[in-house]
Amino acid sequence: MRDKNLPLTETVYYILLALIEPAHGYLIMQKVEELSGGQVRMAAGTLYGAVENLMKLRFIQPVRSEDSRRKVYAITETGMEMLRLDFERMNHMMQVTKEILR
């Protein structure tokens, strides 16, 4: 059976993708906007809640930071697996759609 956290929401997907390289909160927001081609613009309060939730799910974890004020996060093995599974799910959708719409 499919994991209950799948499919990922668009924002969660982009946050996980952004955190393949460690980043702090504001950098995540910028990366998400860039990766989504300007489509997903997150506000501070929303990002904070999303990060907190992903920490609880252990999809991301804090890593050592040079900055004393800002926490830096990175994706975990579990997060990586989720990202891969969701990518495959979307890939499948693209393939079947292409065949039908051909």
Place this chain on the structure above:
Amino acid sequence: MRKLKFFTDIDKEEIWLNEMAKQGYQLTRKLLGYQFQQAQPENSVIKIDYRTFKRREDFEDYCALFEDSGWKHITGTKSSGYQYFKNINENQNEDIFSDADSKAGRYKRLSQMWITMATTFLPLFVVLMTTGSIKLSPIWNLKSLYYTPGLWEKTGASFLSAFLFETPFAIIRGFLWLFFPVLIVLYLIFAYRANRQYQKTNEGK
């Protein structure tokens, strides 16, 4: 200038604070009441989040994130819950939330806080009752709340002055316990209201 006011609706509180800023009153601190400073009238965007933090670093990180995204943290502490922000970058976001889910989330946290308050007072109330620290029985015999010896044998002016003198103490003796149920009921009302706001926001209204 200080103002004492209480809101259960965070959206209304935001509107009021922005209205005050328009009249030239800038929020500087919120403890029990609001503290304002006379300033140039401005069209500010003040937004409120509700969050408490376990550790100092978590709070610092939270404030840093908001500052990085153009929101100045006006007032609020690690455990105050209410966090007040003001937009300092006009090109940036209009709100501190970008979806209905997270915007509703602050009401969820607020509602949970009120329920926690109510449920911590409830056992305290029960303990005070069962240990006899507070008694409900004097309500049926109000005379027993007056301790002045021979009070009820007195007459005329001497009765009246002794009676009136002791009445405030008698009220405290007899009805101080009411403080607990009243507070518990109030907290539950606040929790209910916050939860309704949560549902309303979640529906995207």
